[in-house]
Amino acid sequence: MSTKEKSLNFIEQIIEEDLKNGLSPNKLRFRFPPEPNGYLHVGHASAICLNFGLGIDYQSPVNLRFDDTNPAKEEQEFVDAIKKDVEWLGFKWAEECYASDYFQQLYDWTIVLIKKGKAYVDSQSSEEMAKQKGTPTQPGVDGPYRNRSVEENLDLFERMKNGEFEEGTHILRAKIDMASTNMLMRDPIMYRILHKHHHRTADKWCIYPMYDWAHGESDYLEQISHSFCTLEFLPHRELYDWFLDQIYDENKVRPKQREFARRNLSHTVVSKRKLLQLVQENFVTGWDDPRMSTISGMRRRGYTPASIRNFADTIGIAKRDNLIDVSMLEFCLREDLNKIAPRVMGVLDPIKLVITNYPDGKEEWLEAENNPEEEVMTYRKVPFSKEIYIEREDFKEEEDKKFFRLTLGTEVRLKNAYIIKGEKVIKDANGNITEIHATYDDDSRSGSGSEASKRKVSGTIHWVSVNHAVKAEIRLYDRLFIDESPDTHKDKSFLDFVNPNSLKTTIGFVEPSLKTAKEGDSFQFQRMGYFCVDRDSSSDNLVFNKTVDLKDSWEEKGKKEENVINNSLKDINKYFKVETEEERAAIQNAIGENIKTIGNYSLLQNSLKKNINNNKSSLLFANFILKYSDKIKASDVETDTLNKLYSMSLKSESPFVRYEVIQNLKSDSANFDAFKTQLSELKVSEKNEAVSALLSNVL
Numbered sequence: 001m002s003t004k005e006k007s008l009n010f011i012e013q014i015i016e017e018d019l020k021n022g023l024s025p026n027k028l029r030f031r032f033p034p035e036p037n038g039y040l041h042v043g044h045a046s047a048i049c050l051n052f053g054l055g056i057d058y059q060s061p062v063n064l065r066f067d068d069t070n071p072a073k074e075e076q077e078f079v080d081a082i083k084k085d086v087e088w089l090g091f092k093w094a095e096e097c098y099a100s101d102y103f104q105q106l107y108d109w110t111i112v113l114i115k116k117g118k119a120y121v122d123s124q125s126s127e128e129m130a131k132q133k134g135t136p137t138q139p140g141v142d143g144p145y146r147n148r149s150v151e152e153n154l155d156l157f158e159r160m161k162n163g164e165f166e167e168g169t170h171i172l173r174a175k176i177d178m179a180s181t182n183m184l185m186r187d188p189i190m191y192r193i194l195h196k197h198h199h200r201t202a203d204k205w206c207i208y209p210m211y212d213w214a215h216g217e218s219d220y221l222e223q224i225s226h227s228f229c230t231l232e233f234l235p236h237r238e239l240y241d242w243f244l245d246q247i248y249d250e251n252k253v254r255p256k257q258r259e260f261a262r263r264n265l266s267h268t269v270v271s272k273r274k275l276l277q278l279v280q281e282n283f284v285t286g287w288d289d290p291r292m293s294t295i296s297g298m299r300r301r302g303y304t305p306a307s308i309r310n311f312a313d314t315i316g317i318a319k320r321d322n323l324i325d326v327s328m329l330e331f332c333l334r335e336d337l338n339k340i341a342p343r344v345m346g347v348l349d350p351i352k353l354v355i356t357n358y359p360d361g362k363e364e365w366l367e368a369e370n371n372p373e374e375e376v377m378t379y380r381k382v383p384f385s386k387e388i389y390i391e392r393e394d395f396k397e398e399e400d401k402k403f404f405r406l407t408l409g410t411e412v413r414l415k416n417a418y419i420i421k422g423e424k425v426i427k428d429a430n431g432n433i434t435e436i437h438a439t440y441d442d443d444s445r446s447g448s449g450s451e452a453s454k455r456k457v458s459g460t461i462h463w464v465s466v467n468h469a470v471k472a473e474i475r476l477y478d479r480l481f482i483d484e485s486p487d488t489h490k491d492k493s494f495l496d497f498v499n500p501n502s503l504k505t506t507i508g509f510v511e512p513s514l515k516t517a518k519e520g521d522s523f524q525f526q527r528m529g530y531f532c533v534d535r536d537s538s539s540d541n542l543v544f545n546k547t548v549d550l551k552d553s554w555e556e557k558g559k560k561e562e563n564v565i566n567n568s569l570k571d572i573n574k575y576f577k578v579e580t581e582e583e584r585a586a587i588q589n590a591i592g593e594n595i596k597t598i599g600n601y602s603l604l605q606n607s608l609k610k611n612i613n614n615n616k617s618s619l620l621f622a623n624f625i626l627k628y629s630d631k632i633k634a635s636d637v638e639t640d641t642l643n644k645l646y647s648m649s650l651k652s653e654s655p656f657v658r659y660e661v662i663q664n665l666k667s668d669s670a671n672f673d674a675f676k677t678q679l680s681e682l683k684v685s686e687k688n689e690a691v692s693a694l695l696s697n698v699l
Contacts, residue, residue, distance in 0.1 A: 009317040011050070014258055015058070015226060023225065027253050028060035031224050032086070032093070033215065035067040036078035036199075038272035039287040039294040040085045042308070042329070046263050049312035051228060052091040061094030063222055068100050069214050071196040079199070081287070085295040090305045095222070099214045100200045102221055106209050107161070109217065109247050110172065110190060114153045118246065119190060120146060121156040122173050133178075133186050140178035140186045160193055163206035167193045172207075176242060184239050188212055216240040217247065219255035227255050230262045231321060261318040266326045266484040268293040269494055274487060283498055284480070290534075290545050291480040291502050301477060302522050302532030302547030304340070307333040323485060327552050334548060337522060337530045342370045345382065345415065345462040346510040346525040346544070348474050350389035352466060353436040355420060358386040363467065367447065368416040371524075382511050384417050387466040389509050391528075394461045395436055397425055404459040406438070411457040415526060419444040419457055462526045469509035472542040475534065476504045483601040491635060497601060514542065522547065558603075564594045565607050568624075572617045576656070584656075591621075592628040604632045612645045616654040623649060623660040634668040642671065650678055655688035662691065666698045 008016060019025060032051045034040060040048075055062035064086060068074050086093065113119040122145045124132065134140035148156075160170055172191040180186055190213045195206055219227045227240075240257045248254055269275065270293055278284050278292070287294050290301035298308070311332040315324050345368075365381040394405040394412075406412045408422040418440040426435040443452040480502050487494035514523070522532040523544075530547040537543040568591045575587045598604055608625045611618035622645055626634060634642055649661030662679070665672050676699070683695040 010319060011054070011228060011258065011260060011317050012057075014256075015054070018225075018256070023253075025058065025060075027223070028058050028225050029063070029094075029223055029253075030054050030060060030226060030228070031063040031065050031097075031219065031222065033065045033067050033218075034082050035070070036075065036082060037070065037073040038078060038276060039081050039292075039296050041270045041272070041275065041293045041295065042265055042268065042298065043262060043270040043293075044085075045089065045295055045308050046312045046315070047228075047230075048086055048089055048091060049309055050260070050317065052086075052089075052093075053313075054226075055094075062091070063095045063097050063224070064093035065097040065218060065222065066099065067211065067215065067218075068098050068198070068200060069208050069211060070194070071198040071208065072194060074199060076199045081296060085299075088295070088299060088305055089308060097218070097222060098200060099209070099218050100198065102214070102218055103201065103205055103209070105221065106214060106217055110157070110213075111154070113174070113246060114157060114172075115150055116246075117150060118175050119172055120148050120153050120175055121160070121170050122146070122187075123170050126168070133183065136183060139180075140183075142178055143187075146175065146178075146187070157191075157207075160191070160207050161205070163195065165193055167195060169193065174213075174243075182235055182238050184212070184235050185242070188239060212236055212239050213243060216243050216255060216257070219257075220244060220247065220252070223253045224255045225253055227257045229257065229259055231259045232262070233257070234259045261321045263315055263318070264321065264323045264485075265293065265329065266323055267479040267481045267486070268326065269481070269487050271487070274494060277495075278480075281495075283495070290475070290477050293480075299520075300535065301545055302337075302520075302530060303333055304336045304522070307336040310336065325484075326479065330548050330552060334530070334550070337524065337547070339373050340371075341522045341524045341530055343368075343372075343526050344511055344514060344523045345464055346472070346474070346508055346514075346523075346528060346531070347389045347391055347462070347464050347469075348476075348506055348508040348525075348528060349392045350464075350509055351392045351395065351433065351436060353388050353390050353395075353420075353438055353463070355386050355388070355440045356423065356437050357439045357442075360386060362386065363465070366416050366445070380513055382416060382513070383465045383468040384414075385465045385467050388414070388463040389466060389469060390436075390461055390463050395422070395433075397433065405461055406436070406459075411455075413444075413446070413457050413460045415460055415462045416446050417463070418442070418446075419452070419455060462528075464509045464511050468512045470512055470515050470542060472508055472510050472514070472544055474506050474508045474531070474544050474546070476506065476546045478502050482599050485602060489601065489605075489636065490638060492601075510542065510544075515539075517542065524550075558600065561598045561600050561603055564598055565603070568594050569611075569617065569621055572621050572624075575620070576617065576654070588624070591624055595625060595628040596630060598629065599631060601631050601636075604629055605636070608632070608637065608645070609641055612641065612648060614648065616652055616657050619645070619649050619652055619657045620654070620660060623657065623664055626664050627660065634664065634671065643674075646671070646675055647678070650675070650682055655691050658682070658686075658688070659691050659694060662694050662698060672698075 030051045032048055052062050066079060122143055124143055132141055132143045157172055171189050173187040174190050176185050176187055178186045189210050191207045191209055193206060194208050197203055237257045279286060284291055288296035288300050290297055311329045364384045366384050367379050368382045370378045370380055396403050396407045399407045406422050411419050411421045413419050420438040420440045422438050424437045425433045428434050441452050443450050445453060478501060480499055481497045482499045483497040486497035517533045519533050519535050525531050529549045531544040532547055534543040534545045571587055571591055575584055578584050604625055608622050611622040646661055649657050652658055665675055679699060686692045
């Protein structure tokens with residue numbers, strides 16, 4: 001390994017142990033094995049960084065091998081996209097390989113297995129096979145074709161290869177153990193018939209190997225020393241080794257499969273099937289939509305290779321599946337862009353500001369630094385004139401102690417320019433401000449060294465000269481999903497959590513230095529965030545994608561929503577202490593309105609679960625969540641959890657809790673009948689008039 005000292009992750013420990021036990025360092029070889037049936041996503045990026053990172057650390061070759069064994073779903077487009085992604089991330093592969101390179105060798109080995117009685121042609125339907133295979137707790141039984149003669153199997157397999165049979169009529173299975181506790185070992189499928197055109201082998205083959213047969217043997221043919229994959233392949237390891245046992249030559253390197261945890265990312269999905277669904281159902285514009293978790297989408301959004309590599313290194317390798325907060329990835333991105341992105345000025349929601357005492361027709365080209373993080377500072381010139389655009393949100397007509405930008409009668413500094421003072425506004429017939437008038441201090445130019453230039457003012461705002469402004473389309477992207485784990489909820493489609501505000505488009509103005517910006521160029525629009533030039537951009541129509549905010553706005557939003565929960569619980573304590581119905585109703589309405597503002601489904605789910613206990617305030621709050629939230633309904637809650645809430649609430653000492661749970665049950669027709677007996681018993685003993693009246697109404 002490299003001589004630099006660092007703690008080893010468990011993957012590196014496996015390699016080090018093998019080297020210690022006699023594996024020659026020059027026998028180390030790794031691989032990244034994508035299936036070309038879609039575009040790579042951020043999860044693949046981590047796997048790429050792992051395998052190619054090991055290659056760099058151990059100075060060993062890494063193959064890029066395409067698992068192209070299913071022509072029904074694979075295309076050359078995906079092969080090309082994958083190669084582009086790996087190169088863009090900064091890695092070079094030793095050899096470009098394909099499972100299809102080995103189709104003939106795999107076929108030849110299969111013939112040997114048939115002759116040894118270790119493989120046979122099965123002619124059952126898929127339904128019959130499923131029954132015959134058993135369950136995790138019940139062993140399988142031998143199928144009716146398991147003991148076909150070698151001669152019959154060879155004949156049928158040859159005819160399968162020659163295309164004499166329709167898809168689904170026959171498969172080839174390995175003959176292993178139908179009673180194995182590992183269901184993957186119960187005579188797994190090795191080949192199926194597919195009459196599909198293959199992007200590399202054309203129509204040469206009518207049978208295609210399954211992943212488990214092709215993968216380990218491909219590793220062996222390429223002499224891969226360590227085959228790393230995600231945890232869902234752990235049960236496959238036994239089969240991986242069984243197949244190798246059939247063809248292994250002790251004079252060659254025997255590949256070793258080991259597994260690491262999938263690193264899931266919050267507010268995303270990383271299933272190719274689900275990503276494809278987003279594309280096909282037009283939730284996004286394509287695989288490279290900047291909202292997608294694909295590498296091509298991230299590249300178009302403005303992510304940098306260094307930020308993704310640093311993210312992969314930061315989160316490391318784990319043995320258990322975990323959910324990584326996307327804010328960690330965004331942090332790595334900001335950290336990189338902060339070093340390399342030039343600072344420029346762009347106004348996204350423009351309003352005209354006229355500097356009334358600035359000479360008509362005059363223009364100045366002021367000096368502005370490109371990036372304060374540069375080791376050697378560089379500068380550019382930006383034009384200044386009598387009329388400029390500023391952000392609409394940077395002006396308020398009336399002074400506000402918490403507002404540190406421009407108001408009438410107050411001063412602010414224009415970035416790299418002068419101090420101005422708000423004087424008056426021009427409004428249209430509807431009372432909307434259309435123009436701001438201000439005056440400037442001509443002795444206050446930034447960097448001039450004058451006393452006026454050193455004067456402290458309430459804030460600094462950015463701007464663009466009207467006469468020199470370049471119009472641009474600005475695409476404001478946000479996270480595609482409003483929930484941190486959109487594809488893990490019971491009876492909910494991940495599509496239910498698509499963020500309706502994930503893309504907003506506006507027309508803004510940028511400084512003229514950006515007129516020559518090219519696709520992929522990244523900039524920090526001062527005070528607004530990081531942006532990059534989109535591929536739709538042209539010399540006549542600049543298009544910028546918002547890459548990421550300057551700060552984590554989602555973290556702030558999350559904290560606000562958590563505060564709403566905590567404050568609501570405090571208010572519920574007051575609910576029980578006030579004396580009048582009017583006061584109590586006001587508190588309940590306020591809590592209800594607050595609950596409606598919470599968009600985080602997982603936060604609502606967790607808050608509901610945590611508050612199912614014998615405390616009356618907690619139970620009332622859990623019922624309020626069900627009553628007021630439009631994000632979570634009774635049907636979204638696990639049955640046991642919901643039953644516990646209903647049962648405990650009906651037994652609560654507080655009539656307010658009993659009243660609310662009865663109302664929730666009244667709205668929950670699916671579960672109402674299950675609690676009819678308990679409701680009837682409560683009606684007999686209930687002493688609170690309001691609860692009694694409600695019970696009479698619902699029963």
